[in-house]
Amino acid sequence: MLFLLWFKVKQPESITQKQLMDIWKREAEAALPAVKAGKIKGLYKVSGRREVVAIIDVNSHEELDEILETLPIIRELGHSVTVEVAAIHPYENFYELIKKLAQ
Amino acid sequence: MLFLLWFKVKQPESITQKQLMDIWKREAEAALPAVKAGKIKGLYKVSGRREVVAIIDVNSHEELDEILETLPIIRELGHSVTVEVAAIHPYENFYELIKKLAQ
Amino acid sequence: MLFLLWFKVKQPESITQKQLMDIWKREAEAALPAVKAGKIKGLYKVSGRREVVAIIDVNSHEELDEILETLPIIRELGHSVTVEVAAIHPYENFYELIKKLAQ
Amino acid sequence: MLFLLWFKVKQPESITQKQLMDIWKREAEAALPAVKAGKIKGLYKVSGRREVVAIIDVNSHEELDEILETLPIIRELGHSVTVEVAAIHPYENFYELIKKLAQ
Amino acid sequence: MLFLLWFKVKQPESITQKQLMDIWKREAEAALPAVKAGKIKGLYKVSGRREVVAIIDVNSHEELDEILETLPIIRELGHSVTVEVAAIHPYENFYELIKKLAQ
């Protein structure tokens, strides 16, 4: 099942920009293989804001928490990241429902 | 260049659920071919909310407006749809920047 | 998989309190058997506000939309109901994850 | 009388993820027996967010405060937890009121 | 058990100020005897805003809904009144809890 996750990263005062980017680099190095493996269906940086949008495929609501809490950016910077969560599904599946409701 | 568009549809009091779904059906029938043609890179229904998320590839900021104003759902229901817009780019491109900044 | 749905009903100016309660009565008569059948795990009225909280068990993100759009209150009053959606899971399952993370 | 409590946990910068989960583990070990004893009618983790929803049965408005202020997560992390509170009651009781109002 | 209710009245465009005050007059004539009878412990108009604050004593969460839905201003103007609800209790009772927690 698919979820859209919107990460908002707030740099804490106690670390520098370079340190932030260092953590973010480890995060990216964990995330990019998951894109190739098909676990992450889409992964985008929001231009001009320290925010990332991910489309992720999970097996259960429990697995969603497990994946999030093991991300490098949450493990190291959990106090400074907020995540918005939306359950989603492919639009073509919704189209099947629309057709029934429009009858 | 990529944009994430988040459509929020508010049913006006003057139309029924069936009429809303009828307009939405025409919208879907315009959007789904654009997914196949590669113009729309991702298209999702938000479960439980009348909201749609699209990842779209446009040639210019002008074209973004042109596409939106010619969508069936905007043409017919423009008073009842709000759109949030975020300029985005692929995360792997951002990773190139991170690597420089982390040095 | 479980979802918490928080319904907020806004009476439109065009109907009376009695008409609102009449629609709501049909809604309740559709919902209460689903509580007994175990599909709805919890169903509560928020005191003093025209809001309802439901804990619902669905098979897919697609099914969540289908259930919502076939509720009497959405079919008849869809322009006046907003729904907040949260994916949830039993706390005892989360406890299993906590134990691993606290090690 | 029933209350829905929505806990939102914000990790302070001064503790690590492991320390947070350690406190949360003690919290869960206090809460789960109350579920079994019937004092807590429902207890759920919100997937992807550090939030918990509880349906709790209390004897008085005073007891609600007493329970909250003695929870391990409030005692140890009271500066970093916010609680939203909604008085609720079973939907079947509300149905009795609806029937009268719809007449 | 005590609740604080904060009513916010929004005049609909379809009625005049005089009509609004006429409904409000009936509301007041229903509410003021309840103040004398001790059911309403405090009842105040917010100066400069069309808002009312009530401290009310109810027997159950169900009764709170019943009282609200039978108020003249809700029966006649339910689409234009919002109510904020807070469960409260006398401060001297909270003082008893404070003393224990401060030890």
Add this chain to the structure above:
Amino acid sequence: MLFLLWFKVKQPESITQKQLMDIWKREAEAALPAVKAGKIKGLYKVSGRREVVAIIDVNSHEELDEILETLPIIRELGHSVTVEVAAIHPYENFYELIKKLAQ
């Protein structure tokens, strides 16, 4: 003249729950005699939230500031308390105005 004050207490990270309750105890011991003396017309704890509602009778807008800035909880914890202020008056006085406006 009457004011409704809504205090919201946010525990700072630098103090423990016990220290917070110790300050709050001093606050209560200053406030409760003012209830008996009739200066404070109503004083309530909001259940489940660290918030207090007071109905206070002051002689001037200047006195309101003086009273607030000499409260123990403001003197010791002024950085962590927010106060919402509403000028109010008894509902029976407002009823006199309603009657004129409804004519």
Add this chain to the structure above:
Amino acid sequence: MLFLLWFKVKQPESITQKQLMDIWKREAEAALPAVKAGKIKGLYKVSGRREVVAIIDVNSHEELDEILETLPIIRELGHSVTVEVAAIHPYENFYELIKKLAQ
């Protein structure tokens, strides 16, 4: 006693700009003599927004409501005006309190 009132006027769809300005003209013709009489201590238009700020001297919290409900713009357009209210007092009076608190 002084109050700052911040009026925000929202033109309803049912009237034209000319009609709005006609009502506003009557409002101004009622308000400007009160400025000369010293009842209104300050009266300003917010540039670029349909908002007005007034500093008004009233005898009681009851009188504040009476004045507002008899303003032409509230009588004729009460559904489309919101008012924010702040109790204020001259800064030099506050300076007397500051001096005591700073000792």
Add this chain to the structure above:
Amino acid sequence: MLFLLWFKVKQPESITQKQLMDIWKREAEAALPAVKAGKIKGLYKVSGRREVVAIIDVNSHEELDEILETLPIIRELGHSVTVEVAAIHPYENFYELIKKLAQ
């Protein structure tokens, strides 16, 4: 040209109430002569909140910044003060515009 400035002071945790009032006293001693000199047309304390409203006459948008950044409370407490800014003009001038628009 006139501006309304609304200062909101948030006491930082690192200073006491007495220290805050000491800074505020210096601020008042700089501001009150400007009231007498006619530069500040109105200056009010918001009762019950640590907020100040000023009506100020400046020669340019540049001068507004210069005045603000040289105030004692901004120089010493700039991290803890927020300022809301509204360009305003006398209501009698707006009345001249209304008369034209109402024709």
Add this chain to the structure above:
Amino acid sequence: MLFLLWFKVKQPESITQKQLMDIWKREAEAALPAVKAGKIKGLYKVSGRREVVAIIDVNSHEELDEILETLPIIRELGHSVTVEVAAIHPYENFYELIKKLAQ
């Protein structure tokens, strides 16, 4: 003196997209000559949203209102346009102030 104006246009339900664009066309035909005349220093459409940003040079705070209330889009659609207003000045002028403050 310069102001940044941010117009947000909300299509009313009573007009079609074509009618909205017709009004907007008249608006543009009034605004574009003012760009050439140097009165408007910058004029931009926000991509994907029905919003316009203008940098405008006015002689007084009174003139700002006069210009706005004579715009075609305000005259014809004043109930459906909101305007956010910010007084601004060229950054190089601010740089002169910064240099003094940084000494």
Add this chain to the structure above:
Amino acid sequence: MLFLLWFKVKQPESITQKQLMDIWKREAEAALPAVKAGKIKGLYKVSGRREVVAIIDVNSHEELDEILETLPIIRELGHSVTVEVAAIHPYENFYELIKKLAQ
């Protein structure tokens, strides 16, 4: 392609006003040559608020991030600056679209 960037600077408690202005001075000295070079099409200080508005011309969504992360104020004060981002285009280009839609 054009973007409007709205920078909001929040002074951290750990630096003085003078230190803030010193960083801001370096920022300005980096930005002003970019104005002359035509990369920045407009650059304004918001009067009375520590905010800056920039109209910037970039080659790609990737370049927008690169420019922002290399600004002195982001490099040194990234934890205390928020940036709002809006994709924009010249109003005359939008006029071409309006003409088509109004037909």
